[in-house]
Each structure stands twice: as C-alpha cells, then as structure tokens.
Amino acid sequence: MVDGEWAERQRQLTAAGLLVLGKAAQERIQRLSDISSLIEAAQRSNVVMLSERTVEEMLTLVPSDQTIDAPPSTPRSEQATLPDPESRSTIGRTLAPVGTQVLAPPVRRYGLDHYSLDDFPMQAKDVDAEIEIHFDITGHSTTEGKMQDIRSCFSDRLRQIRQMLIAGRALPRRPISTSEAWRNRQRHSSRDYEVTLVGLVSVDKWSKGGYLWFDIEDDSMQVRCMLKEPTGVSSFHPSLDGLMNDDVVGVSGHFVIGNRDPYFSVSDIHMPPLGVHPKAAASEAEAVSAAFLSDVHVGSKTFLAPQWEKMIEWFRTDPLARTVKYFVLSGDGVDGVGIYPGQERHLAIKDLFNQYGELARLLEGLPDWVDLMILPGNHDAVRPAEPQPALDPEVQQDYSDAVFVGNPCDFSLHGVRILSYHGKSIDDFVAGLRSVTYSSPELAMRAMMERRHLAPSWGGKTPLSPEPEDRMVISTVPDIFVTGHVHGHYVGNHKGTTMVHSSTWQDQTDYQRMLGFQPKPCILTVVNLHTHATASIPFA
Numbered sequence: 340m341v342d343g344e345w346a347e348r349q350r351q352l353t354a355a356g357l358l359v360l361g362k363a364a365q366e367r368i369q370r371l372s373d374i375s376s377l378i379e380a381a382q383r384s385n386v387v388m389l390s391e392r393t394v395e396e397m398l399t400l401v402p403s404d405q406t407i408d409a410p411p412s413t414p415r416s417e418q419a420t421l422p423d424p425e426s427r428s429t430i431g432r433t434l435a436p437v438g439t440q441v442l443a444p445p446v447r448r449y450g451l452d453h454y455s456l457d458d459f460p461m462q463a464k465d466v467d468a469e470i471e472i473h474f475d476i477t478g479h480s481t482t483e484g485k486m487q488d489i490r491s492c493f494s495d496r497l498r499q500i501r502q503m504l505i506a507g508r509a510l511p512r513r514p515i516s517t518s519e520a521w522r523n524r525q526r527h528s529s530r531d532y533e534v535t536l537v538g539l540v541s542v543d544k545w546s547k548g549g550y551l552w553f554d555i556e557d558d559s560m561q562v563r564c565m566l567k568e569p570t571g572v573s574s575f576h577p578s579l580d581g582l583m584n585d586d587v588v589g590v591s592g593h594f595v596i597g598n599r600d601p602y603f604s605v606s607d608i609h610m611p612p613l614g615v616h617p618k619a620a621a622s623e624a625e626a627v628s629a630a631f632l633s634d635v636h637v638g639s640k641t642f643l644a645p646q647w648e649k650m651i652e653w654f655r656t657d658p659l660a661r662t663v664k665y666f667v668l669s670g671d672g673v674d675g676v677g678i679y680p681g682q683e684r685h686l687a688i689k690d691l692f693n694q695y696g697e698l699a700r701l702l703e704g705l706p707d708w709v710d711l712m713i714l715p716g717n718h719d720a721v722r723p724a725e726p727q728p729a730l731d732p733e734v735q736q737d738y739s740d741a742v743f744v745g746n747p748c749d750f751s752l753h754g755v756r757i758l759s760y761h762g763k764s765i766d767d768f769v770a771g772l773r774s775v776t777y778s779s780p781e782l783a784m785r786a787m788m789e790r791r792h793l794a795p796s797w798g799g800k801t802p803l804s805p806e807p808e809d810r811m812v813i814s815t816v817p818d819i820f821v822t823g824h825v826h827g828h829y830v831g832n833h834k835g836t837t838m839v840h841s842s843t844w845q846d847q848t849d850y851q852r853m854l855g856f857q858p859k860p861c862i863l864t865v866v867n868l869h870t871h872a873t874a875s876i877p878f879a
C-alpha cells in the first residue's frame with residue numbers, strides 16, 4: 340500500500356474516532372482490502388485505540404471474504420462486538436449472522452400451520468360449481484313430535500348402528516336381545532358363557548371404585564351393566580371417558596348373580612367400527628378450495644366489523660383467495676333475538692330481519708367467484724330442534740346466489756363428501772365425556788365420529804326433532820367434517836377425515852369471560868378439494 344492510500348485510510352479511521360497504535364497495527368490494517376467492517380465493529384464495541392491485538396479481535400467479529408461464502412460447517416464468530424467493559428460479561432452483542440444459515444419461517448398467530456400456495460393450484464373462476472346435496476331436512480321433516488315418533492327415531496338409530504356393528508365385524512358373536520339374555524341369565528353367569536348385547540345406553544353413575552354403571556336397552560327390555568377399566572386402554576375408552584346417554588353400543592360379558600339384583604358385567608364394549616377413511620378428492624381440473632366459517636353473530640355488539648373488512652380486502656387481493664370457490668357458513672350467522680335472557684343489552688342490531696340484512700350486506704363484499712352455502716345454528720330464526728331446516732325464504736330474499744341448506748347438511752363439492760353440523764351438541768359432549776372441554780371441540784368431533792352420531796342425547800342441551808329416521812346418525816364417513824358453535828378453531832385429521840372446527844367472528848362475550856373461555860375469532864379455514872391441503876388465515 341502506497342503512502343497516499345494509507346493516509347486516506349488513516350483519515351477514515353480518525354473520522355470514525357479511531358487511533359492506530361504502533362507499526363504492527365498499521366501493517367495489519369494495510370493488508371485489509373476494506374476497512375469499513377473493522378470501523379463498524381470497533382464503534383459497536385466502543386473501542387477507540389487500535390493496537391495489533393485489538394485489530395485482530397475486531398476482525399474475528401466481522402465477516403471476512405472467506406466466511407461469507409464458507410459452508411455452514413465453518414466455525415463462525417459467536418458475537419459481533421466485544422463485551423461492554425462495565426458488564427463483566429464475556430459476551431458482546433450479535434450484530435448480524437455470519438456464515439450461511441437457513442431462516443425458519445416466523446411463528447404464525449395461534450401457532451397456525453404454514454401453508455404453500457403450490458397446494459392450492461386452481462383459480463375458482465375457472466371451475467363451474469358442483470354441489471350435490473345428500474341430506475338436508477328442509478321440506479322433509481315428517482315428525483309430529485308424538486311418543487310414536489320418538490320411539491321410531493330411537494328404533495331406527497338402534498337398527499342403523501347395530502347394522503354397522505354387525506357389518507363391520509365389531510362384535511365377537513351374533514348379538515342376542517336383552518330379554519333373551521335376561522331369560523337365560525343363569526346360563527350366562529360365567530365368563531365361559533359370555534353373550535353380546537346391542538342397545539341404547541342410559542348412563543347411571545361412576546361407582547367409588549371407578550366402575551361405570553349404565554343400562555342398556557333394546558326393543559325388548561333394559562339390563563343393568565357395569566363396566567370396569569380393561570388393562571392398557573387409552574383415556575378415550577368408555578371405561579375412562581364415559582358414555583353419552585342414548586349412545587348405541589355393543590357389550591359382551593356375563594351376568595353376576597348374587598345377593599344383590601343381577602347385573603351384566605361388561606368385559607368388552609364395542610363401538611361402531613371406524614377404519615382409516617380413504618378420502619375422495621376433486622379431480623386435478625377442479626382443484627379449487629372451500630372456506631369454512633361459522634358463528635359470525637351479526638347484530639351482536641361483539642361482532643368484529645373491522646376484521647371482517649380485513650377479510651374482504653384479503654379476498655380481493657390474496658392469491659389464495661382466488662382459489663376459494665365455496666364459502667360455507669355453518670350456522671349462527673346472526674346473533675338472533677330472544678335466544679337467551681337479557682340478550683337485548685348485548686345487541687347492536689335489535690331487529691332480527693335487520694340482522695339478516697346486515698349479514699347479507701357483509702357477504703356481498705365477497706368476490707363473485709365465491710359461492711355461498713349457509714346453514715342455520717341455534718341463534719338462527721328457524722326451529723331449534725335438530726335436524727334444523729334452512730332459513731326462511733323471507734330471509735333468503737336478501738341474499739343473491741347463496742345456497743341455503745339445513746343443519747346438519749351432508750353434501751359433496753366436486754365429489755368430496757362434506758358433513759357440516761353447527762355443533763350445538765358439543766355442549767352435551769362437554770358435560771358427558773371426561774375428555775371433552777370447550778377448548779378442545781375437536782375431541783367432541785372425534786367422539787361423534789367414533790359413535791357415528793352427531794347428537795345422541797335426548798333431553799340434554801341439544802333439542803332434537805324425533806324424525807322417523809334418525810338422520811343425526813353419521814351413516815357415511817365424510818371426507819371433511821365441519822362444526823362450529825363453541826367459537827374455537829381447529830384443523831386436523833381423524834382417521835383420514837379432515838376435521839375443521841370453524842372459527843367465529845364474535846369477540847369474547849361477557850358470558851365467556853365469566854366462564855374464563857377465550858374464543859379464537861376471525862380465522863378463515865381453507866381446504867383444497869383436490870390436494871386436501873389446509874390453510875388457516877387469521878384476521879385478528
């Protein structure tokens with residue numbers, strides 16, 4: 340380096356407030372191709388005097404020509420400044436990563452999974468709608484609510500699920516009627532002469548020893564049963580989790596006849612079989628997506644209007660939104676009127692029709708490539724007894740291009756079978772099963788799938804309409820199972836079925852605050868019908 344060049348470097352160092360001490364330091368600095376990193380490291384380390392040793396220390400802190408392109412295995416500096424002399428620490432501040440590294444994507448809100456746009460390949464506007472309804476009670480409710488209707492409904496449930504148990508080879512032997520078993524109870528009073536019964540459950544209690552007592556009833560009579568925990572079972576086994584009233588199950592065991600009333604000691608309990616479901620997929624030429632939401636609760640003071648606008652903006656601008664062909668709203672679109680005592684003081688819109696008018700206006704903001712499907716929930720203006728019919732034609736008038744269906748609704752989009760159920764019975768599952776809580780609605784959904792019934796318990800929190808055929812039975816395992824109602828959010832998989840607990844657009848209510856329940860509002864769940872990839876988009 341010629342003297343003129345060194346003079347220029349010295350000028351830069353002096354301007355940066357740095358003083359070079361000794362010939363050795365000068366020579367070391369002269370060998371550098373560039374001194375800007377050295378100046379930066381010295382300034383950040385509060386170094387003023389540059390001796391030969393200090394220069395070497397500074398150079399360990401900055402990326403050199405070699406370290407920048409070095410492979411990741413190359414040892415690199417752990418810090419980029421010298422420690423603060425007053426801190427007594429041996430560790431300085433890291434200024435910037437040196438060497439090659441792989442950046443992890445940032446954690447998403449609520450810990451939501453990341454998604455890749457490659458899994459959502461088709462634009463919605465390029466595909467014609469294909470909706471096939473398999474079950475919707477609208478216009479098909481025949482019950483008069485008489486005792487005979489109730490009897491028919493339960494007989495039909497028993498028949499349907501017994502058939503599933505038999506056809507699915509879930510039973511160890513041919514089941515016999517409870518009356519036949521009872522008649523022959525002396526013969527069936529040892530493990531060597533076990534019998535199998537199938538019937539409706541009426542839960543009694545857990546005994547002090549942890550045994551579950553219940554009655555099992557078929558068309559002939561009811562028998563008192565006792566279930567002990569078998570060894571090595573999971574916490575979802577009925578002996579630990581419990582049973583729901585009016586579940587249909589099979590039981591194998593023998594009678595215990597002693598001084599007390601005879602009872603049936605259950606050695607094995609049989610639920611309808613649920614194997615791994617081979618999911619159907621839309622064809623590659625129809626690889627559009629469906630979006631799921633529920634519980635918008637328009638009319639409530641806690642409806643989150645700014646976040647709705649954010650979602651509408653997302654629909655107009657985001658590439659993922661362009662793949663959304665269907666928007667399924669699974670109940671509680673409005674908050675309703677007179678749903679619970681004192682609701683009026685929580686309402687921003689007190690007139691029911693105005694609530695539906697406002698919901699229609701909000702949905703109008705969705706792009707025209709989106710087809711709407713609307714189910715009712717327990718806050719909607721239809722009969723609360725399930726299956727619920729679709730919203731009244733008078734209400735439907737406000738909506739252009741929406742398909743109104745009942746709750747639950749079993750339908751297919753491009754061959755992908757979807758079961759959408761608002762989810763009122765989750766209240767009963769929380770009360771009835773030990774595993775289920777309001778913060779884990781997916782476990783209620785799991786329980787529904789495993790017992791092949793959406794709302795088994797009569798006389799609980801879910802009003803049921805006793806149709807002669809029990810259409811709350813899950814007769815066909817869906818490819819996608821959707822619920823809402825409890826204002827959580829979940830996307831997952833249970834034995835091959837995609838499980839979606841759709842989010843709400845209502846902020847925490849006073850009632851939820853009192854219970855200490857934290858909702859997960861404003862998350863849109865998107866499922867691609869061809870790849871079955873899912874994406875959850877938060878707007879709050």
Ligand SMILES: [Fe+2]
Binds near residue numbers: 671824825
């Ligand atoms: Fe709701």
Ligand SMILES: [Fe+2]
Binds near residue numbers: 761763823
């Ligand atoms: Fe609800």
